[in-house]
Amino acid sequence: MATSFYPPQRILMGPGPSDISPRVLAALARPTIGHLDPLFIQLMDEIKALLQYAFQTSNELTLPVSAPGSAGMEACFVNLVSPGDTVVVCSNGVFGGRMKENVERCGATAVMVEDAWGEPVSVDKAAAALAAHPEASVLAFVHAETSTGVASDAAALCALAREHGALSIVDTVTSLGGIEVKVDDWGADAVYSGSQKCLSCVPGISPVTFSPRAVDHIQQRKHKVQSWFLDMQLVMGYWGGAAKRAYHHTAPVNNLYALHESLVMLEEEGLENAFARHLRNHRALVAGLEAMGLSMAVEAPHRLPQLNAVTIPEGVDDAAVRSALLEEFSLEIGAGLGALAGKTWRIGLMGYASNARNVGTCITALEAVLGRQGAPIKLGAGLPAARALLAD
Amino acid sequence: MATSFYPPQRILMGPGPSDISPRVLAALARPTIGHLDPLFIQLMDEIKALLQYAFQTSNELTLPVSAPGSAGMEACFVNLVSPGDTVVVCSNGVFGGRMKENVERCGATAVMVEDAWGEPVSVDKAAAALAAHPEASVLAFVHAETSTGVASDAAALCALAREHGALSIVDTVTSLGGIEVKVDDWGADAVYSGSQKCLSCVPGISPVTFSPRAVDHIQQRKHKVQSWFLDMQLVMGYWGGAAKRAYHHTAPVNNLYALHESLVMLEEEGLENAFARHLRNHRALVAGLEAMGLSMAVEAPHRLPQLNAVTIPEGVDDAAVRSALLEEFSLEIGAGLGALAGKTWRIGLMGYASNARNVGTCITALEAVLGRQGAPIKLGAGLPAARALLAD
Structure with missing residues (x-):
């Protein structure tokens, strides 16, 4: 017969999850309410506003995906990439490689810009790849590579994408809350993060934000998003600004209590x-x-x-x-x-x-x-x- | 400036989330440890064994998907269905319709067996659809329709699939822990559930189990699973029995404490x-x-x-x-x-x-x-x- 599990108190100084404040753990354990409860809908609105603060954006489509960061990554790719597209992917660690997997599983072609592990993404090489591939519709890169501890120049790379007329997908899993993530200033189009890094919330949630340009692109897609769970047109019906929220999936209520508290703490600081x-x-x-x-x-x-x-x-x-x-x-x-x-x-x-x-x-x-x-x-x-x- | 959120104590008698035991909420709030911590790996093994108990199965590939039930549904479809396949989908409520969406987003054809909302799935109609579609490789149905409160005959429908040489995909989101879910007796092949219904755990986790026949099918796939996050061949590397667990994504550690406690309570009862x-x-x-x-x-x-x-x-x-x-x-x-x-x-x-x-x-x-x-x-x-x- 199995018995209750009592974990030890660790000091979490790995690549995440990080130490979690007692305030966040207390919020996590508050009584569950329904995902369509009017009070929960209010909480969702607050979470959206707090995520806009953290991402430094006014993007309307800013919300927490109900799954870990790798699902947030996938949400960005499956919504912005269609079969036959070309995507320039900058890789300087594990997560660039994962982006390539995502692109290919969307039926698109990944043009790789490789930099050594431990080096930042080369803006020049990314520019050359875009120049060599005028058909590329997306530039994807990792702002803060969790596998190597390297920061890349997100502002320059997003600017490059815009000059090219491409959308940018930016991994800020490890950067959000720890260093500047200026979604609007950068002009980034689809940005995802994780709850368990510099937000110090429990793992399992992935904040994302999409620019109006990205939303237009999603609304004009001809090919249905291959994931029902991550289809932003459907998710928007629940998280969107409409007076009546439509059920899409059951939100991870308690995790969102915790995310809210971690964002309240970020705003306070x-x-x-x-x-x-x-x-x-x-x-x-x-x-x-x-x-x-x-x-x-x-x-x-x-x-x-x-x-x-x-x-x-x-x-x-x-x-x-x-x-x-x-x-x-x-x-x-x-x-x-x-x-x-x-x-x-x-x-x-x-x-x-x-x-x-x-x-x-x-x-x-x-x-x-x-x-x-x-x-x-x-x-x-x-x-x-x-x-x-x-x-x- | 946003402030902490204090939800009221509700009595949750909707279609889920359900009331949660103080034991489960206490487990949820225990200190987070790393997803590769040796003690967490032990917990994962216990969760697997407890899920096998709940599902009444000896299936090795039994684990909690790190996302809500609709992602568990998607995990079953994207792993078992390939482009060009034919899937017979029984629909007698909302979730049969969602299955159709999943099939089509896999590039496959859904043959619909429609029954009225509030009625169970007709085994005869399902048999006729399979007979009319010898090429069908999967039969999918909802055991307990959350939208209508109706139970269907899972044993008969799974037997039908096996006679036809097809795999079965079974939605037990609302049944697991509340009524019999006999995965091995039924001979079901891919079964998913949710944490927030009769297990009375927090929402956000989807237990799944795959038969050896389903695992063979997954291993022999020629077309890569379209979701990286839900690709069971990759997930197995982290949740599988291997001595060395490979990082795939960061597990929702605290949610799994809660799931474990809810399963311990189920086993105790x-x-x-x-x-x-x-x-x-x-x-x-x-x-x-x-x-x-x-x-x-x-x-x-x-x-x-x-x-x-x-x-x-x-x-x-x-x-x-x-x-x-x-x-x-x-x-x-x-x-x-x-x-x-x-x-x-x-x-x-x-x-x-x-x-x-x-x-x-x-x-x-x-x-x-x-x-x-x-x-x-x-x-x-x-x-x-x-x-x-x-x-x-």
Whole structure:
């Protein structure tokens, strides 16, 4: 006979989920109401407005997809791409590769712009690909690559798409709430994110926003969207501004309580303050790790403050270090993905987890575990270096 | 500036979500751990085993899709149906129509077997459709139509599919945990359900199970599954029995705590006891409503104990009654859907909500509101009739 599950209290410094505020967990557990309850409809309107704030957009079609970020990605592709289309996909990590899968499963052709894992997307290469493919109708790229900790130039890439007359699809799963995501300023057309990164909400929800240009495109489609669940024309009937909301699917009510609370907290703090906090804790972590003798895997200008890729020193047993951190310190950091497996760690400082305590705990725990493994690190140097920057 | 949302405590007697146990809400709010945490992997194994218990199956590929029931439906169709296929779809309510949408969006042809809303699927008509379409590779039907409160003969329909050499896709969104769902005995091939009905978990998760025959079919597909998010070959890498779980998407960790707890409660009670409880409360509700002078919309042999369709008496203002129940009694009942809008109410007695208190509250609240509207009901007759059956 199975019994109730009591998880331990972890410190979540991997690539997400991140630590969640007790306020958000309390909201999550409030009594469920119906997905057509008038009070729930009001909550939906507030969530839309708060997501517009987070995305810095006035896009009317801004809502949380009722599924994880990979479904949010799919929502963007299946609504904007039709069979026979050509899509330029910029790939510099795992999620660019996933975009290619999405394009091909829509019956379209993906023209790949490849950059090395750990490097940002090359705007020049993307421009060349668009020039070579005048038929391309969409440019897709990842703003903040979760697999490598690299930021790309979203403003430049969205501008490129517009000049070409193409729509842009932008992955902001790891960026939203952690660094600037300026959907309107960029002129981005379809943007998706995740709940469990810098918003520090529970995993399972994917905020998306579509520009009026993207909505026009969706309304003029000749080929039905291949996913019924993700068809924005249908989803709009439930989330849209109409007085009467039409049932489409049962919304994940409690997850939306949690998302609402996490967005209320973001608004209370203010976007600028949240970005400044992410940057301060990132700089302190980097100073500490470098003082300890570790190296960052990404060049300084392209680093994501919320996801820090660290080179695993020669001779260190990756899995043993992560296991020791988890077992002894209840601290989760992320493994490298794909080409970077065994080569980097990914240390998240996302949302509620981006705080001075976590910076200090991570540095001291890593020092203890690496020191025991005989790694060439400077004992005692990391924490003071980090704390010097936290005191600012 | 938005502020925290505090929902009222409703009594959820609509078509789902249903009332949720405090045990499940407490589980939901436990600290989030990573989706690759070794302790979470253990939890996933327990959830699989508990879902096998609920579905009465030994199917290895049994897991919760990380999205609502309509995504579980789509998971079954996109994995089993390829472009050019023919699928016989039995429709006797909203969800049969949604199945047709799914088939067509897979590039396949739906042969419709139509029965009236409020009637069960005709096994004879389904047999005739299969005979007329020897090329049909799938038979799809809804076991428990949420839009009408009607049960169909799943055992007979699955047997029909097997005789024809076709796979069966079965919607058990409203049946699982409330009435018998015997996946192995039926020989059903792809079965999906929802978390927020008779399992009384939060909405947003869709348990699914695939027979070995369905898994073979998936593995031999020539055409890639059109949804990356719902591609079972990929999902299996994370949920499968392999020692090393491969990241596919970030699981909705907290929702799975809640699902686990709701399944633990189901196992503690025992399936047979849960079914008996649903039946007892249903009989009491029906006795009370009929004593009051109301009529059930579905013939007795086809009624779902967990979802009671009641004919709205002539001259009664549907929306006003439901609003009054919600505002004065915090009691939610369901409106009619589609062809039955304004003609029936749907009163759920699902999972944790199937209890004697809710039967009594619903009867007395309905009596008060209908009496005030001058509907032709017998005052004071409903509750004693219901209580006589609850005392058993």
